[in-house]
Amino acid sequence: MRLALLIDDYMPDSTRVGAKMFHELACEFVKCGHEVVVITPGINQKNPLEKSDLDGVAVWKFNSGPIKDIGKIKRAINETMLSTRAWNAIKSELNSSFFDGIVYYSPSIFFSRLVTKLKKTCGCASYLVLRDLFPQWAVDEGLMKEGSLIEKYFRFFEKLNYKAANHIGLMSQNNLTLFNNRTDNLYQTNILRNWAAFSPFNFQDADFSYREKLNINNKTIYFYGGNIGHAQDMENLMRLARDMQSYAQAHFLFVGQGDEVELINKLAADWKLDNFTYLPSVNQEEFKHLLSEVDVGLFSLAHSHTAHNFPGKLLGYMVESLPILGSVNPGNDLLDIVREYDAGDIFINGDDKNLFEAAITYLDDEYRNNKGNNATALLHKEFTVESAAKDIVNIFSHR
Structure with a gap:
């Protein structure tokens, strides 16, 4: 055809x-x-x-x-x-x-x-x-x-x-x-x-390290990549970064463009976040490079949504064996499928306490890697x- x-x-x-x-x-x-x-x-x-x-x-x-x-x-x-x-x-x-x-x-x-x-x-x-x-x-x-x-x-x-x-x-x-x-x-x-x-990034193809460039070499990196807009309710993830400030090992890296870039940078300044970095959008190859160096894939959907989206960014996380951590609107069946495969932790947007407690568990390498491998298995089965x-x-x- x-x-x-x-x-x-x-x-x-x-x-x-x-x-x-x-x-x-x-x-x-x-x-x-x-x-x-x-x-x-x-x-x-x-x-x-x-x-x-x-x-x-x-x-x-x-x-x-x-x-x-x-x-x-x-x-x-x-x-x-x-x-x-x-x-x-x-x-x-x-x-x-x-x-x-x-x-x-x-x-x-x-x-x-x-x-x-x-x-x-x-x-x-x-x-x-x-x-x-x-x-x-x-x-x-x-x-x-x-x-x-x-x-x-x-x-x-x-x-x-x-x-x-x-x-x-x-x-x-x-x-x-x-x-x-x-x-x-x-x-x-x-x-x-x-x-x-399924085409994971080959780090040997990279001529530099983002971890070294950003001086976050020994951190556990919680990564958000994609649209930074109203539909995502980015303040939700910024609250998580604020709550995690006392954990020196954790660092939050957000990469993308959208209507709420100004908001996240303002919140980072207002809350004096020293565990947060924002980068503008990069091309697709650089994005894959970034994914190969981070540890946890973040996402967020606004609580007020009535439709049940599956953010495309999660696919990139799965390809690079990143566990998925984030928030959805009520009724979104993404929560069920990620839990079924034990590929991460997802909560209804607004449940800050459980999101925070789950984020802490990802500081453990073995726990994080097991969830990441399950995320890749989910990709092969469903996506x-x-x-x-x-x-x-x-x-x-x-x-």
Whole structure:
């Protein structure tokens, strides 16, 4: 099959886990004998369409304005234009049998018009990899008022996003149930877990040590990597760092970008944290390098969330055999699966006491390593890229 993969952010320039996941999926499709064309924005590029090859994957970048790390209004305008700009750039390349299937990733919610046109032109089906129930999480966080004009605007495109899909993959059973209940079972859905290719970092490839560079050589490093935003409730993890100050062996390292970077740095200063370091985003290879040098993988989801996300960052932790420590919103089945495999410790956000007590146990090397090995076993059992690719191809094949 020749497959079109649509995503709003892609390798090699992206630092985001969604881009890494989609590239690993594309490479797995190629490995299985399929042709893949990734269609993705090229920010402020010279030409309407620029083609390249990355690890055997054809990449088509259409010219677009910036859609990441900019003001909300400008981002909304540029995201709204994604489908139009993409179609204008690629339509002359297509014919009635060019693609056999379309796989598109959400977020963004603005690819529906492109998907619909591709389906009509090529006579093929589409599969939506739904990783984020937007704008619902923004409403949950109080960033958007329910019933407001802007919420109605985003809801309109959210519905178009779902309508354009022949099949929708959600990341967990609880998320699937929630989605089907909210949409009155209008759509064909299945569980498509997040995925990762198992390729641990070879430290011999590194020309320096982050531990030495940051002067934290003999510390137990509690690491958070990824989006630092409202949806994560970063103050939750900062409270943990504050509570752990009396344990000289513990150090907290946060790496990423987002709306709450200023907040975490302010809290670190206000609380005079000497066990905390923040670094801006790094590229994917440097991120893997970092993961190979740390000890515990942290994550946090805001208590107010009604959707049940599985943060993609956990996949990187599992690949490097890091135990998982963090907080989820009530009802999130991530808690159950991590506990089932004894791959870490997860609590409902707000349970600071148990989170703190669990963090202390990870100062013990043997305890920490056992949990980390279990995390890798969980990856192999539930979150392989091979399984994700096979599930999607099977759905296309049985239509």
